[in-house]
Amino acid sequence: MGRSKRSDGSNLSSEALDTLRSSIKGKVIVKGQSPEEEYRPLLERWSRMHIKEANIIVLPESEEDISSTIKFVAEHNLDVAIASGRHTFSGSSSGYGLIIDMRNLRKVSVDAEKSIAVAQGGSLAVDIEAAAEAVGLRPVMGAVNITGCGGITTGGGIGNLSAQYGLVADNLLAARVALADGSIVVASDEENQDLFWGIRGGGSNFGLVTEFTYKLHQADPLVYFGIFMFPPDKIDASLELVNTMHQDYVMKSNGKFACFGFSVIMGGNPVPAFLIWYDGPEEEGKKYIQPLLDLGPIYPGSGAEMKRHTETTDWKQFEKMSPPQFSRFVGTSTQISYPISVDILKRTVQMFKEVVATHPENLSASKLIYDLRDFSKVASVPLDATAYANRREGCLIYVEFSWDKEELDKEMMQVIKDFIAQVRAWIKEDNEQKGIADVGAHVAATTLYALISDGDEKLVSVFGPNLGRMKELKKKYDPSVMWDKWYPVDPEV
Numbered sequence: 445m446g447r448s449k450r451s452d453g454s455n456l457s458s459e460a461l462d463t464l465r466s467s468i469k470g471k472v473i474v475k476g477q478s479p480e481e482e483y484r485p486l487l488e489r490w491s492r493m494h495i496k497e498a499n500i501i502v503l504p505e506s507e508e509d510i511s512s513t514i515k516f517v518a519e520h521n522l523d524v525a526i527a528s529g530r531h532t533f534s535g536s537s538s539g540y541g542l543i544i545d546m547r548n549l550r551k552v553s554v555d556a557e558k559s560i561a562v563a564q565g566g567s568l569a570v571d572i573e574a575a576a577e578a579v580g581l582r583p584v585m586g587a588v589n590i591t592g593c594g595g596i597t598t599g600g601g602i603g604n605l606s607a608q609y610g611l612v613a614d615n616l617l618a619a620r621v622a623l624a625d626g627s628i629v630v631a632s633d634e635e636n637q638d639l640f641w642g643i644r645g646g647g648s649n650f651g652l653v654t655e656f657t658y659k660l661h662q663a664d665p666l667v668y669f670g671i672f673m674f675p676p677d678k679i680d681a682s683l684e685l686v687n688t689m690h691q692d693y694v695m696k697s698n699g700k701f702a703c704f705g706f707s708v709i710m711g712g713n714p715v716p717a718f719l720i721w722y723d724g725p726e727e728e729g730k731k732y733i734q735p736l737l738d739l740g741p742i743y744p745g746s747g748a749e750m751k752r753h754t755e756t757t758d759w760k761q762f763e764k765m766s767p768p769q770f771s772r773f774v775g776t777s778t779q780i781s782y783p784i785s786v787d788i789l790k791r792t793v794q795m796f797k798e799v800v801a802t803h804p805e806n807l808s809a810s811k812l813i814y815d816l817r818d819f820s821k822v823a824s825v826p827l828d829a830t831a832y833a834n835r836r837e838g839c840l841i842y843v844e845f846s847w848d849k850e851e852l853d854k855e856m857m858q859v860i861k862d863f864i865a866q867v868r869a870w871i872k873e874d875n876e877q878k879g880i881a882d883v884g885a886h887v888a889a890t891t892l893y894a895l896i897s898d899g900d901e902k903l904v905s906v907f908g909p910n911l912g913r914m915k916e917l918k919k920k921y922d923p924s925v926m927w928d929k930w931y932p933v934d935p936e937v
């Protein structure tokens with residue numbers, strides 16, 4: 445069947461909209477008809493660059509509402525997007541047609557004896573973490589708790605517990621999925637195994653997940669956690685430390701020590717920082733941060749202490765680095781092998797500094813991040829076991845530009861593409877010089893972390909060798925390409 449042009453719903457008759465309203469319990473908000481104060485706040489999202497004035501926003505209250513809404517979308521051939529935590533980097537949860545906005549479906553129930561959590565499809569990480577922590581358990585979720593489980597699970601999902609337990613998606617036991625015809629099916633190792641394969645890394649290509657069932661893990665509620673910031677003159681020394689932090693500390697911690705390096709720009713200069721997280725007591729955790737203490741002096745106010753795990757993912761503490769006025773974001777990623785070429789990092793930081801200098805006031809909250817965590821557990825799962833294709837050991841480099849002026853949107857979309865293309869070219873050249881064909885357990889794994897990308901990458905960069913199977917499943921579960929917002933696979937192309 446393949447992809448066809450979909451309607452934005454602006455020409456729907458009032459009878460059609462009334463039919464939708466009467467078929468569901470939740471609200472139907474229509475642009476230009478519903479009060480502005482009700483409509484406009486629903487468009488808000490983490491990256492305001494991706495605000496699109498949708499014609500219809502549906503706020504389902506139940507799985508039945510979702511099913512009826514999807515049938516309506518299919519009947520009228522509407523453009524549709526799913527919005528949960530609204531934290532996409534690529535804009536994949538907004539659109540001009542109909543939005544299925546999952547914000548009212550955030551109920552989580554935990555079975556402490558079985559160590560499982562059942563979360564409605566609009567739940568945020570904070571909902572699941574809080575419910576689990578209340579009974580001494582932890583889910584695998586991302587490093588901050590305000591993202592939706594919908595996006596992070598279907599896209600793969602890396603958290604500080606991933607070194608011990610794998611991806612967020614690797615901890616998914618089952619899901620209920622609303623398909624393009626409005627039917628609801630279970631996907632698990634027992635039922636619809638192909639769909640279960642696809643929703644773990646294939647994003648929203650196959651349907652809307654109405655409910656996720658996760659494996660939880662026994663854990664002490666407290667971890668040793670903190671952010672260390674250093675003066676600008678420590679930037680080179682901080683980059684020289686990344687291999688040590690990874691090889692001698694992260695990789696010798698049995699998955700308990702997670703570490704990120706950061707470069708942010710202050711007063712026009714790159715300033716180094718490290719975020720650390722240790723799953724154990726302070727006395728043990730301190731051993732893992734000795735190189736950071738030696739790198740000092742540390743900025744006053746930065747450092748580590750024992751915190752509840754849920755506090756470590758609390759977004760508030762990161763707001764200092766991401767002030768709310770810089771609310772337009774682009775982000776992307778690539779991966780570099782260990783030992784990392786410090787020369788490449790230095791060139792990358794220099795280029796980052798130059799980009800920020802083009803609009804110093806606007807881009808001052810931008811970040812360059814080196815993810816030094818242990819990905820061996822993620823890479824130990826066979827590449828064809830799920831749709832997720834970045835099962836590779838190596839350091840993920842994330843770059844995020846943020847600003848506040850709409851006029852910069854177009855320019856920054858291009859800047860980030862050029863930026864990451866240059867970093868990838870340096871990495872390729874370096875690999876060739878060192879004779880590194882590839883790293884990690886699976887030579888065909890991708891080097892992109894697709895959840896942190898601009899939405900314009902090639903499908904093969906996202907799904908790697910799993911692209912063929914993605915196409916087969918798309919033909920089976922969504923032949924008309926209704927779900928077309930996050931790296932949609934077209935079965936006919």
Ligand SMILES: Cc1cc2nc3c(=O)[nH]c(=O)nc-3n(C[C@H](O)[C@H](O)[C@H](O)COP(=O)(O)OP(=O)(O)OC[C@H]3O[C@@H](n4cnc5c(N)ncnc54)[C@H](O)[C@@H]3O)c2cc1C
Binds near residue numbers: 527592596599602895
């Ligand atoms: C500040 C910040 C921190 C982040 N930290 C991490 C991190 O530590 N680890 C990590 O792995 N990623 C991280 N990410 C990336 C994040 O996982 C993705 O942006 C993710 O898509 C966000 O999901 P969401 O539900 O909040 O987003 P939304 O914008 O609501 O949705 C994103 C995508 O998911 C789809 N989707 C949402 N809900 C469902 C559902 N119920 N069923 C099917 N599809 C659905 C949407 O269709 C859309 O394509 C971070 C992002 C931000 C902005």
